[in-house]
Each structure stands twice: as C-alpha cells, then as structure tokens.
Amino acid sequence: MKNPFKNTAFEFGVLNYKSMPNEDCVEVLLSGRSNAGKSSALNALAENRKLARTSKTPGRTTEINFFRVNKDLRLLDLPGYGFAKSDKSKKKDWGPMLGEYFQKRYCLKAVVVFMDIRHPLKEIDIDMIGLCRDFDVEFLPVLTKSDKVSNNQIFKVKQEVQKKTGVKEVLTISTLKDQGIKELRTRLISYSLKDE
Ligand SMILES: Nc1nc2c(ncn2[C@@H]2O[C@H](COP(=O)(O)OP(=O)(O)O)[C@@H](O)[C@H]2O)c(=O)[nH]1
Numbered sequence: 001m002k003n004p005f006k007n008t009a010f011e012f013g014v015l016n017y018k019s020m021p022n023e024d025c026v027e028v029l030l031s032g033r034s035n036a037g038k039s040s041a042l043n044a045l046a047e048n049r050k051l052a053r054t055s056k057t058p059g060r061t062t063e064i065n066f067f068r069v070n071k072d073l074r075l076l077d078l079p080g081y082g083f084a085k086s087d088k089s090k091k092k093d094w095g096p097m098l099g100e101y102f103q104k105r106y107c108l109k110a111v112v113v114f115m116d117i118r119h120p121l122k123e124i125d126i127d128m129i130g131l132c133r134d135f136d137v138e139f140l141p142v143l144t145k146s147d148k149v150s151n152n153q154i155f156k157v158k159q160e161v162q163k164k165t166g167v168k169e170v171l172t173i174s175t176l177k178d179q180g181i182k183e184l185r186t187r188l189i190s191y192s193l194k195d196e
C-alpha cells in the first residue's frame, strides 16, 4: 500500500496565533522534549530525510511549523518547544500561542507526546498532557528510540506510562530500526477520518 505520508510537505511557519492558516483540515500537534526524536519520526512517517531538521542542538525558534499530509490532515511541529527545562523564558514564550491554539482551534484533534523511552514523562510532557486534559484534547504517548532498550524494558516503560497517564494506547517506535512507524501512520490517519 502507498504510504499516505509520502507527499507530506512544509506549509507555513507562524509566530503567532493570528498568522495561522484557515482551519480546513484536522490538525495533530507533535510535541516532545528537545531530542526526543520528533523530527526523526516526522521524517520516517514521510520517508523523507529532508522534511524536518534533525539535530542534537535544535533551533530556539518559537514558531509553529505546519506540515500538510493530505487534504484532510496537517501535522504541527513546535521546533523550540522543550529546548531546555531550565529556560523558563522559553516556556513563557510558548504559553500564549499554545493556550490560544488549544482554546480556539477546533480542528485540533490530538496531540502526540513523543518521549525518549529512557526518559518518559518529564515535566514538560506532564505540562503538555495537562494542557490536553484542560482542553479535552486526546493525546497519544509515543515512546521513541526503542532500539536503545531491551524488550523487557519496553514492556515496563509502556506499562508505567499507561498507568501514569490513564491512556491505554501507548505506541513504541524506532526510526533507526523502522519499528512502529506503520502503526503510528495508521493512528494519525485515523484522526482525520470523519467518524472517529
Ligand atoms: N537510536 C536512535 N536514535 C534516534 C532515534 N530517533 C532519533 N534518534 C536520534 O536522537 C537525536 C534527536 O533526534 P531528533 O529527531 O532531532 O529529535 P527532536 O529534537 O525531538 O526533533 C538525533 O541524534 C537522532 O539521530 C531512534 O529511533 N533510535
């Protein structure tokens, strides 16, 4: 079957809520601490290494980047989100736009919370999950870099995240080993299906 993310392309980078494009499709927000493996995941979904920049030292931009998957779905990336835990000013920068986005953007269907399987549920992840709860937005925990730990550890962390978030569905991926990417594609596409 053809990869439905194959034609995913960068659409807009916006700095404030006012500049956001019209709500003409479902949106899924990709979140996670810096270095969690978010950009790698986006590239793996699209099978395009050049789509999102992957790096150990990401830019500190407070833009929201819009990626168009197809006519029914967009993925949104927050490149500078979670850059440094100690950088309080950064957190504040995100506050107003994210808050407004959650409050006003009806097309926001779900938030993916990417977490390095070795460091799950850090403060910024808990904050994001809290925001989802406040605005009644579904969230999907995705544990990344599963190639870094044993199967036993994968099982344990999955259980821990299920227990602590109350969410049954926790996905595990490795872009290095190409594991779990198909499942993530299926789940993301399902958000854009009308009767979901
Ligand atoms: N071993 C391993 N490393 C990964 C995986 N995914 C990403 N990485 C590495 O983790 C680092 C951060 O990845 P990146 O996608 O830029 O993270 P982002 O900051 O969340 O966008 C990079 O050095 C990637 O090569 C994975 O599945 N396995």
Ligand SMILES: [Mg+2]
Binding pocket: 038, 039, 040, 052, 053, 054, 055, 058, 079
């Ligand atoms: Mg990134």
